[in-house]
Amino acid sequence: MHVLANSLVASALALASAGAAWSEPIQVKVFVGSMFEIGENTGDRAGEYQHWYERYWQDAEANDVPGAFAPVHCNDDGVCGSVLGMGKVNASASMQAILLNPDYDFSNAYYLITGVAGTPPSRGTIGDVAWGSWLIDYDLGHRWAPEEGEPGAPVFMPRKGYEDYRVHQLNPDLVAWGVHLSSDVDLKDSEEARTYRMRYPDEAAQATPSVKVGTHMTGDTFFHGPGLSAEAQYMAELYGADDYLVTEMEDNAITQVIKRLHGTDRIAAIRGSVNFDQGNPDETTLQHLDPAPGETAGGFAETVENIALVGAPLVDHIVSEWETWKDGVPEAPKND
Incomplete structure (x- = not known):
């Protein structure tokens, strides 16, 4: 009887030990956050997430996280990712739910915020990744209506109390690593995008896609037009930031x-310009906001592929050199 009891106790302890091992949180090395997917995660027209999914999580199980927009995927190398949802509230709520979920340990994690964006034709073009x-x-x-202020003057004024979260400067060393590792990436382009660029007289707009660095402007409003574009640049200068390069909806909030x-x-954070x-x-x-059939910019498929092509070298480098990266960003590589 004592032998049977001891055997049952030993079995129970073994199961408990195995259960404890299974319940250990995943040590996240890099988390990739996208904002939307068009259809499935693979096998159809690609949105922001599909190229990442096909690169890192084809064989990964989907883990539903309460409060998150979509499931989280992780591979055996500690690379995790999810679709966070579009807009500041949507994406930030998902990010917080994932960060606070006990299935994941983010204590040493790096984050790559990714998605599509718009760009001013004076500084960028369709297919760029910034x-x-x-x-x-x-x-x-x-803000106020232009007719209610001085003619030609800005219609924006900062409000006191937002200083700690209206602007974030990202780690220059990490940005430099990203630029360095993506400097030789061959970006995709399309005939439709090449043709569409020629409608704009700006040299930057007519250029072939390239990797750039600059300010991301986060707004829930899809602002359009030269006046609001100039206002975005005014804000960047007002806050002492780099030139406004892309407009998107989530980065600052996440x-x-x-x-x-x-x-x-x-x-x-990386963004690919699709308009x-x-x-x-x-x-x-x-007319620009509501183009006629056949009058859109083109280049969307190539741009979402470019985003992953530009961002993946940083993800792969961090994982492969984890002993160097786990305690913090190494000194930025020197320019050649």
């Missing part, structure tokens, strides 16, 4: 959520 050096919240402050728990030193933030000289802003 590393974010600064992230600015476009919505925090005071960064604020991560900052409260883990700081900002390990956050990188210009204003019309060409021969169309009005409303």
Whole structure:
């Protein structure tokens, strides 16, 4: 009888030990956050997540996280990712739910915020991928109708109290690593995008896609037109940031959520430009917002592929050199 009892106890302890091992949180090395997927995660038209999924999580199980927009995927190398949802509230709520979930240990994790964006034709073109050096919240402050102010003057004024979260400067060393590791990436382009660029007289707009660095402007409003584009640049200068390079909807908000728990030193953000933030000289802003069939920019499929092509070298390098990276970002590589 005692032998049977001892055997049962031993079996129970073994099961408990195995259960404890299974319940250990996943040690996240890099988390990749995208904002939307068009259909399935693989096998159809790619949105922001599909190329990442096909690269890292084809064989991964989907883990539902309460409060998150979509399941989280992780591979055996500690690379995890999820679709966070579009807009500041949507994406930041998902990020917080994932960060606080006990299935994951983010104590040494790096973050790569990814997605599509718009760009001013004076600084970028369709297919570009821009590393974010600064992230600015476009919505925090005071605005008024242009006719209610001085003619030609800005219609935005910062409001006191938002200083700690309206602007984030990302770690320059991590940005430099991202740029360095993606400097030789061969970016994709399309005939449709090449043709569409020629509608704009700007040299930057007509250029072939490239990797850039600059300010990401986060706003829930899809602002369009030269006036609001100029206002975004005004805000970047007002806050002492780099030139406004892309407009998107989530980066600053996601960064604020991560900052409260883990700081900002390990956050990188990349955005691929799929549209210009204003019309060409021969169309009005409303015509640009509602193009006729066949009049869209093109290049979307190539741009979402470019985003993964540019960001993956940093993800892979961090994982393969984890002993060097786990305690913090190494000194930035020297320019050749």
